Amino acid sequence: MWKVLVSRLKQGHRTLTYPRSEPALPAPYRGLPVLDSSRCPNGCGECAEACPTDALVPGDNGIALDLGRCLFCVDCERACPHGAIRMTQDWHLAGRTRAGLIISESKMLARAEALGRELRGLLGRSLKLREVSAAGCNACEADVNVLGTVVFDLGRFGIQFVASPRHADGLLITGPVSRNMELALRKTYEAVPAPKIVIAVGACAISGGPYVDSPQVLNGADAVVPVDLYVPGCPPHPLSILDGLLRLLGRLPDIPETAPRPTA
Amino acid sequence: MTAALSMHNGQTVALADVPVLSVAELRDHVIRAAGAGARLGAFFGNPLDASSLRLFAILVDGFSGNLLVLATDVADRYPALTPDCPQAHWFEREIAEQWGVRPLGHPWLKPIRFHRSYRAGEDAWGRPADAALLPGVTDFFQVAGEEVHEVAVGPVHAGIIEPGHFRFQCHGEEVLHLEISLGFQHRGVESGLLGGPDKRSLHFIETLAGDTSVAHAIAYSEILESLGGVTVTARAQSLRGIALELERLANHTGDLGALATDIGFLPTSSYCGRIRGDFLNTTALLCGNRFGRSLIRPGGLWFDVDGAQVSQILERLEAAEREVTNAADLLWNTSSVMARFEETGPVSVDTCRDLGLVGVAARACGLERDCRYELPSGIFRFAQIPVSTWDTGDVFARAYVRWLEIKRSAAFIRDQLGTLPAGHIHSPVPETAPSSLSVSLVEGWRGEVCHVAITDKGGRFARYKVVDPSFHNWMGLAIALRNQQIADFPLCNKSFNLSYCGHDL
Incomplete structure (x- = not known):
């Protein structure tokens, strides 16, 4: 008992001050990419060639990037000889609509807005979620799980993962949704009492990720259930997931839509 | 012959x-x-x-x-x-x-992933091509008798974990037999790799078992380097070793915490959950991603470290090692913890050999099975890590082997960072050799990761076989549960902590 108490003192207090202040991520962290089409020579599509998930599409108004497909893998950044794509430190990546995740030089990421007044009233201070891994690789799962540790302490926001869909207000889905998980996902969704919300975490759950168009997967959660919040990444940083959840619940002070932060 | x-x-x-x-x-x-x-x-x-x-x-x-x-x-x-x-x-x-x-003559011939045969019209069970294949729907081994009952768990589990189905045959609280039916995670990785290497191949590899991205990426890279006939620099080999051992540190630490969680010992549970994140963040210091994604590439690495990063990594490693030592020592010094770990879920060394178990599960039965020692590749040809074993084959052994490995991995990383060779980190990889077979084994944190590539006349993958250590070890978990209390299943399961997607591919 004595040793346990001494250990408690040694381990100290570890909970992040977020959202009161924004923690710094390590310098090589790869967040929201910025596109500078003015550097693109006509007809160059080297970034799109290199992209493993065809997230980049060159068009008349410059390159468009689907963050829902993006693996944040820097294959494009490295392939581009003109420096037109640059990864930034911005980890605020969550959006409410699939279309809002498609960005270009002239179209910024549509960051997640809060739920409507009624749902916010119901869930804003107490949100219980059932997690369904539908062929997730255990990286998104791990970074969702970590929200329960003392570092993020999800409980302080009234958000909790529960063991039964019947106790839940919604689902948090990871993975590209394999054919073999379709039925289980559908049944789990049906078991959640209405009104209910669905959160898709990671490139796989949004678009199929690296498995997009594989015959064994359904290209993400919205092939089976309606999705209310998308958190891009492969996997998203736990802060990106937490930021998305707090935006959805209207728990963050309103952040104006600004240009992405410069790299640190 | x-x-x-x-x-x-x-x-x-x-x-x-x-x-x-x-x-x-x-x-x-x-x-x-x-x-x-x-x-x-x-x-x-x-x-x-x-x-x-x-x-x-x-x-x-x-x-x-x-x-x-x-x-x-x-x-x-x-x-x-x-x-x-x-x-x-x-x-x-x-x-x-x-x-x-x-x-x-196979005694238990049943599907393991529930997908259609790769050869149209050829089905080992003669199922019609239009019949639905439902995962987990199969004839489970059943025990009959008075007071015997069956417990079915999954595919969706109570925690934030991957899906799988477990079928227990119980007499009262005692498990007579556990059968594990997987396949829910099947994404078609091996089919997706056919015709490669291409721009998506490495991303399949990094996500086929996403908590083992580094080990699988190294195995894949060593295959391509071997097929292309290129040697990576000493600096790249050393950095790969560091990334591999960081992956082991993070996962082993997380496992010690999870074992503590499953017996309700909250101090170690909450400390290790946090310290695991510190190791992941150290990997992010190397490449920006906590799981080491995009760090390892055929030909070497994509991210180098400078002097400032080296000292930062050393500093974090020292702090995390001190704290995980404190958290782990609580386990070994608390009798109520030891009472739950010792003699729970035992696997005998003979069973271990018969089933071909690998990694931590095999070393916890006393077998010196460790690719870093037996078949070293990369940096492990020059820098050896002693094999950590324990011989009781129970939950305690699987926990304690992890702890021994944590100390040795940390020491290895310190040594490597202290003597990091100079040089570049990436060499171009020539075309893959045609009509060849290449094999690579890497000791991931769970155990032996085995990749085999067969190329066609054009040097493309005609077959790319992946064997995740979980493929060998799931049966070990089933056997460990025999004659155990069903309430000990979470503890036994966590002591193996196997990958569902690494198995299902």
């Missing part, structure tokens, strides 16, 4: 040099080698034409540090190896499911 082809880890051989034996000769060879202590690293099929299949067996001989490769041709059936060589059991179920070839 034709001898098997002997090769070393990371070598490429001409496909034509792989001896093709008769089925009887191959059986004889594998059974004798397994009896002498070798293990089956991989056993898989590759189609020759529409009606025949070539089976390749890769035997791992830990004593000599060699791999033995042999092959045989079969049509739609062959006499199973499993009755005489139990460690072939899961491989033969996989061969039956993938190719519709029946291993005759």
